[in-house]
Amino acid sequence: MTDLILVLNCGSSSIKFALFDTNGVQHNRKPVWNGKVDGITGPSPTFGETGVVPSPIALDPLDPYHAALTHIAGRVQARRGDHRIRAIAHRVVHGGSRYFEPTLVNAEVLADLRSYIPLAPLHQPFALEAMERLLEEQPELPQVACFDTGFHHTLPHVEQMLPLSWEAWERGIRRYGFHGLSYEYQSIVLAERYGGRARGRTIVAHLGSGASLCGMRDLQSVATTMGFSALDGLMMGTRTGALDPGALLYLMEIEKISLHDVGQLLYHKSGLLGLSGISSDPRVLLDREAEEPRARDALALYVRRIVREIGAMTAALGGLDLLVFTAGIGEHNAVLRERICRDLAFMGVALDPSANQSNGPIISAEASPVLVAVEPTNEEWIAALRTNELLAGPNFSGTRS
Template sequence: MSDLILVLNCGSSSIKFALFDGGRVRFNRMPLWNGKVNGITGPCPTFDETGIAPSPIALDPSAPYHEALTHIAKRVQARRGDHRIRAIAHRVVHGGSRYFQPTLVNAEVLADLRSFIPLAPLHQPFALEAIERLLEERPELPQVACFDTGFHHTLPRVEQMLPISWEAWERGIRRYGFHGLSYEYQSIALADRYGDRARGRTIVAHLGSGASLCGMRDLRSVATTMGFSALDGLMMGTRTGALDPGALLYLMEIEKIPLHDVGQLLYHKSGLLGLSGISSDPRVLLDREATEPRARDALALYVRRIVRELGAMTAALGGLDLLAFTAGVGEHNTILRERICQDLSFMGIELDPEANSSHGAVISTQQSSILIAVEPTNEEWIAALRANDLIGNPDVAGIGNPSQDA
């Protein structure tokens, strides 16, 4: 076994990790070992390893995130044996208009990335905290940032623009797009499985606690639903998705809700949770929709927003050849996939109920005019692959050049 690549995917309450064989990462997409620390800020944090039941761990409540990273480091040390960690790859949500390729992080880059925290407050600060700590403790170990915005660097100019002042555009206020590591993986996996069909007009629906769509042509991003921030587009577990800005002005000017509280509402108290008043988890709402009207309404709007955006994106692509579902909801929720496809039947989509219920790779019938696929995502592998490429050949990647439109 060769040197190892460790991948860290840091969120506000969990840290996912995966360990890859650097010598075989291009050929083997499965990690040697992976898992996560869950519930970091809650009363009962756990350490989860794939294939092993979660075990409770104790984290110092005054510095739980730091403690979680320490716990992972100790377990990685025990697992790696005599093999060297070659690099650590980090999923970093926002790279702004400058960073779009995998990038070696130093103090200057880290300072730049901190300036993007307001654009991705749920994820950016936690990834940067992990990078900062590791730069201090292991300065000889390369830290590679892999950006969720990077895959969308190919968006046409018209898709990047926002209908506000030109001065705002010049200051970098534009549509960036997110979930890029997931979409980059899909661009590889779908091409492997479906060949030329995937290279045509493809939409990938990344449906998890966060949710977005990406329209691709020739496996490159040409349209996406998330924009300047990860609040735009589809309705999500706790986030609003696209929202009339007049509603926000009303809340702040007429109802006098403070800016901080509006932020909490948009990011943490809206979406499925906000409308239902029950849960952000569609599985919980599906169990209760027969008796809870708010659960039923929340799910109906969730599906409607996906269908509306799929229709709009199909128009932007000039048609549709392949629709792929991915991420937690997309990969596992047969009922919501069925409802979405039913509402798209006017496009010639025909769902195979048996294939859908068994989570087949293809869930459309042979008569369907559009191929419907279910393709598990693998963000960690993309990060490991790109970090391995960068460390092996630093000339192919690095600090992204500023966009010509910046």
């Protein structure tokens, strides 16, 4: 009989989950079983699992999120058989200035993490809801929070600072960085694939519905585009990315838009969706750009912002040896990768069109001085691995279900 770790990755409208065998998690990066509940707050939620087409499920409209968690718990219970759930690992977007390492969840930790909800409203409250429910229902089951901000703890002091007052710095208003579980995975797999080259000047582009860049030296984070919140940096599916704060002052002072509506605009109604008026999905916009000028403009700005930030990060790194695309868009959208790399030709970036169309793993031309790669991410494995290490440590004394 082996023990299992359940990983939960909770968003505002979806919950991804994965089961990992504690005996083999160090070397086996594939889950025993994984899946996703999607469209939780919409009219047609679905449940999908490994190798099975997603199918509709009914959720309580008065509390759909709790219903989704209950549905997953039931499916996990049926799937695990005689195996025991050793612990539950949670991807938590923001750990603030206090939490960097995987942390055992208790009431005190939960209360601390609630204070960071305004900094990551698309994810933080939903991960905490799952933790709270499980603490109430199964207090004996260890839960571990794994923080997206943790990988960026190595950022140099100058990169952490924001050009505000020193008092703001002392209150914890600084650059934290996000997508850390994804970048931590890349730091492991890139070293395996590319050895010393990966230890040089590397930029990883995590391009999904949320998007950011991470500049690495010796496989540690030394620069990143997201900052105090997950709004900074690159333009995203529905989020603005970096924005002149004067535009927000204008909206609030002159156009009298409320604080709540500004938050909705920044997080939910901007980016690709806001500019195009069509969709936050670049695949949809690519299909429509020939006849829809707004779709074309949205994609053009999306690419431009990525190129500008890669250029700026390359300057901060003092050059570039390896450029890596990951996450949903980065891994699967050959057209956008080609447009980004085309505009980086001034740095010597050159693609192999056939390799790019096949999604890698190496998509740069042989003569390109910058190696360009596509590498799938694996946030759930990192969470399971670090949780397993914590449970095996000398300072842990917990129970299991």
